[in-house]
Amino acid sequence: MSEGEFDLIARIRRRIAARDDVALGIGDDCALLAPPPGIQLAVTMDTLNAGVHFPPETAPADIGWKALAVNLSDLAAMGAQPAWCTLSLTLPHADAAFVDGFCDGFLALAAQHDVALVGGDTTRGPLSVSIAAHGFVPAGAALRRDGARVGDEVWVSGTLGDAAGALAQWQAGTAIAPPLRARLDRPTPRVALGLALRGIASACIDISDGLLADLAHICRASGVGAELEADTLPASDALRGAFAADARRVLQATGGDDYELCFTAAAAQREAVQALGARLELPLTRIGRIVAGSGVHCAGLDDLAPGYQHFA
Amino acid sequence: MSEGEFDLIARIRRRIAARDDVALGIGDDCALLAPPPGIQLAVTMDTLNAGVHFPPETAPADIGWKALAVNLSDLAAMGAQPAWCTLSLTLPHADAAFVDGFCDGFLALAAQHDVALVGGDTTRGPLSVSIAAHGFVPAGAALRRDGARVGDEVWVSGTLGDAAGALAQWQAGTAIAPPLRARLDRPTPRVALGLALRGIASACIDISDGLLADLAHICRASGVGAELEADTLPASDALRGAFAADARRVLQATGGDDYELCFTAAAAQREAVQALGARLELPLTRIGRIVAGSGVHCAGLDDLAPGYQHFA
Numbered sequence: 196m197s198e199g200e201f202d203l204i205a206r207i208r209r210r211i212a213a214r215d216d217v218a219l220g221i222g223d224d225c226a227l228l229a230p231p232p233g234i235q236l237a238v239t240m241d242t243l244n245a246g247v248h249f250p251p252e253t254a255p256a257d258i259g260w261k262a263l264a265v266n267l268s269d270l271a272a273m274g275a276q277p278a279w280c281t282l283s284l285t286l287p288h289a290d291a292a293f294v295d296g297f298c299d300g301f302l303a304l305a306a307q308h309d310v311a312l313v314g315g316d317t318t319r320g321p322l323s324v325s326i327a328a329h330g331f332v333p334a335g336a337a338l339r340r341d342g343a344r345v346g347d348e349v350w351v352s353g354t355l356g357d358a359a360g361a362l363a364q365w366q367a368g369t370a371i372a373p374p375l376r377a378r379l380d381r382p383t384p385r386v387a388l389g390l391a392l393r394g395i396a397s398a399c400i401d402i403s404d405g406l407l408a409d410l411a412h413i414c415r416a417s418g419v420g421a422e423l424e425a426d427t428l429p430a431s432d433a434l435r436g437a438f439a440a441d442a443r444r445v446l447q448a449t450g451g452d453d454y455e456l457c458f459t460a461a462a463a464q465r466e467a468v469q470a471l472g473a474r475l476e477l478p479l480t481r482i483g484r485i486v487a488g489s490g491v492h493c494a495g496l497d498d499l500a501p502g503y504q505h506f507a
Numbered sequence: 508m509s510e511g512e513f514d515l516i517a518r519i520r521r522r523i524a525a526r527d528d529v530a531l532g533i534g535d536d537c538a539l540l541a542p543p544p545g546i547q548l549a550v551t552m553d554t555l556n557a558g559v560h561f562p563p564e565t566a567p568a569d570i571g572w573k574a575l576a577v578n579l580s581d582l583a584a585m586g587a588q589p590a591w592c593t594l595s596l597t598l599p600h601a602d603a604a605f606v607d608g609f610c611d612g613f614l615a616l617a618a619q620h621d622v623a624l625v626g627g628d629t630t631r632g633p634l635s636v637s638i639a640a641h642g643f644v645p646a647g648a649a650l651r652r653d654g655a656r657v658g659d660e661v662w663v664s665g666t667l668g669d670a671a672g673a674l675a676q677w678q679a680g681t682a683i684a685p686p687l688r689a690r691l692d693r694p695t696p697r698v699a700l701g702l703a704l705r706g707i708a709s710a711c712i713d714i715s716d717g718l719l720a721d722l723a724h725i726c727r728a729s730g731v732g733a734e735l736e737a738d739t740l741p742a743s744d745a746l747r748g749a750f751a752a753d754a755r756r757v758l759q760a761t762g763g764d765d766y767e768l769c770f771t772a773a774a775a776q777r778e779a780v781q782a783l784g785a786r787l788e789l790p791l792t793r794i795g796r797i798v799a800g801s802g803v804h805c806a807g808l809d810d811l812a813p814g815y816q817h818f819a
Contacts, residue, residue: 218547218646219649219651222652222728223585223651223652223653223728224551224581224582224584224585224652224711224712224713225549225550225551225581225582225584225585225587225642225649226549226550226551227547227548227549227585227644227649228547228548228549228550229547229548229646230542230548232544235530235539235540235541236539236540236541236542236548237537237538237539237540238537238538238540238591238593238625238626238639238641239536239537239538239593239626240593240594240595240626240627240628240637240639241595241628242595242597242628242630242632242635242637243630244597244630244631244632244633245632246632247630247631247632248630269536269537270536270537272536272537273535273536273537273539275537279550281550281551281552281639282552283552283553283554283637285554285556285635313550314550314551314552315552316552316553316554318554318555318556318559318560319556319559320554320556320557320558320559320633320635321556321632321633321635323597323632323633323635325552325554325595325637327550327552327593327639329550330537332539334530334541337531337537337539339531339535340534340535340536341535399536400536401536416534416535
């Protein structure tokens with residue numbers, strides 16, 4: 196987008212925070228960054244498109260928050276400490292109010308995690324946000340998908356199905372319960388949990404496509420299966436209040452966009468995991484176990500979501 | 508894009524090359540990368556949208572090539588050695604033929620520069636490509652925009668105006684000269700030149716928005732002005748054959764998308780620059796000098812492109 200038309204980049208640039216390891220930030224052909232010695236760099240990149248990943252009427256601040264949150268959630272799932280990001284913002288037309296609102300949400304979350312915005316671009320086109328996020332993890336310490344072993348226990352953080360519940364209400368044209376809407380629009384990347392799980396969890400993933408689908412990624416990568424109990428899946432009061440038990444169970448097991456962490460850990464780590472949940476004041480719920488075989492079986496869903504009886 | 512729908516990522520993944528410093532590539536929440544000790548990481552991110560950055564009928568292979576080329580060009584402009592990239596590909600619908608074609612162009616250029624594709628995503632939406640590219644540069648050795656000094660000479664690589672000439676022919680509905688079309692669709696990132704200019708150039712930028720606009724970035728960042736002679740700007744035979752002198756000069760001075768490097772160097776470096784051009788078999792043309800003041804003045808354009816008489 197030519198500078199003569201308008202200068203959205205300047206609006207963003209004057210609001211961003213510094214980090215000592217950013218030798219050169221926005222304003223040149225590249226950012227210049229100084230990775231600390233001895234770390235591995237964890238890199239992820241996710242795009243959100245209007246009408247696909249968020250309802251078109253979503254507030255700009257919520258779009259900014261969520262676009263960064265889904266990327267920080269990927270860093271959390273690897274046990275990486277967030278550091279830097281780049282942002283590519285595509286807008287139908289120059290819209291300073293949109294950019295200011297977007298920055299409100301984006302930078303609020305960035306500040307929480309000391310993430311520096313170091314580059315990117317603004318282009319013209321249908322509303323879309325791409326972010327690449329970078330974090331640090333000691334070599335060999337990352338939480339990968341391929342470490343689950345038979346006998347491990349399966350855990351999940353927070354509550355499940357809230358974002359999908361909000362989306363179901365939005366699609367049905369009914370009023371969206373505010374606590375569910377907040378979970379859809381402003382997901383919380385579980386960064387502190389991911390860092391604390393290093394050395395405790397054997398495998399980890401963030402729940403973006405739904406618990407069963409995402410746990411199936413762990414199972415495939417690890418060459419194992421998983422058995423869950425639908426009754427054990429954690430639900431928020433808001434979800435319990437808004438959906439009958441059967442519909443709620445399906446949302447919890449298959450709904451995406453919660454950005455909680457699903458992880459596996461040896462049974463010997465059970466007390467360590469419970470202590471961690473207490474320290475972080477974040478519910479960590481044991482929902483099943485890793486078994487020989489393949490795919491994810493969730494008891495109690497059999498008649499409710501036939502396609503998910505054995506999800507592989 | 509859910510895996511149940513189709514698996515474009517697998518189509519891409521099985522074709523990509525490895526690098527020893529990629530500890531974990533595509534397939535987890537993040538890639539895990541090992542930066543060499545002592546380097547600065549150069550990071551850039553650019554998005555190309557259909558109908559804005561390339562004509563909608565552009566061949567998929569050319570889109571793949573160009574999307575990577577514009578990012579490698581940013582690394583070249585900093586004097587960085589390309590290493591890794593992430594790709595976010597947004598498509599209106601699952602289109603395996605498009606992805607295969609896209610990969611043909613993308614991976615051909617990636618192989619030329621030993622760039623590993625380490626992650627990203629595929630989403631549904633209007634055709635768009637975002638790439639984040641990462642390269643290495645010794646600490647303090649990067650070619651920045653802010654190093655031009657009064658008395659430095661201004662240089663440019665290759666020829667100017669070719670891509671803009673192709674675009675002008677496309678917009679006029681006339682046949683596009685094949686050599687010009689090739690420059691628009693398959694720009695050559697000047698990576699070897701950027702690396703060789705470390706220690707020689709005082710400032711550098713790649714020409715994406717047009718020579719005058721991009722040199723003005725150097726002038727602003729360096730607190731100087733520049734004086735050019737339109738007659739000295741290098742032109743290809745194809746451009747000379749397709750446009751009369753006046754129209755050609757405007758294309759050369761203001762046309763974007765050539766992805767040549769514009770750089771400044773002390774007059775004492777003139778022979779070193781000339782030797783470099785001979786070694787790389789790439790024309791390097793001296794087109795003006797850095798002066799006190801601000802903005803870029805290009806003699807010989809005064810009546811042709813009034814807005815560019817003093818471009819700041």
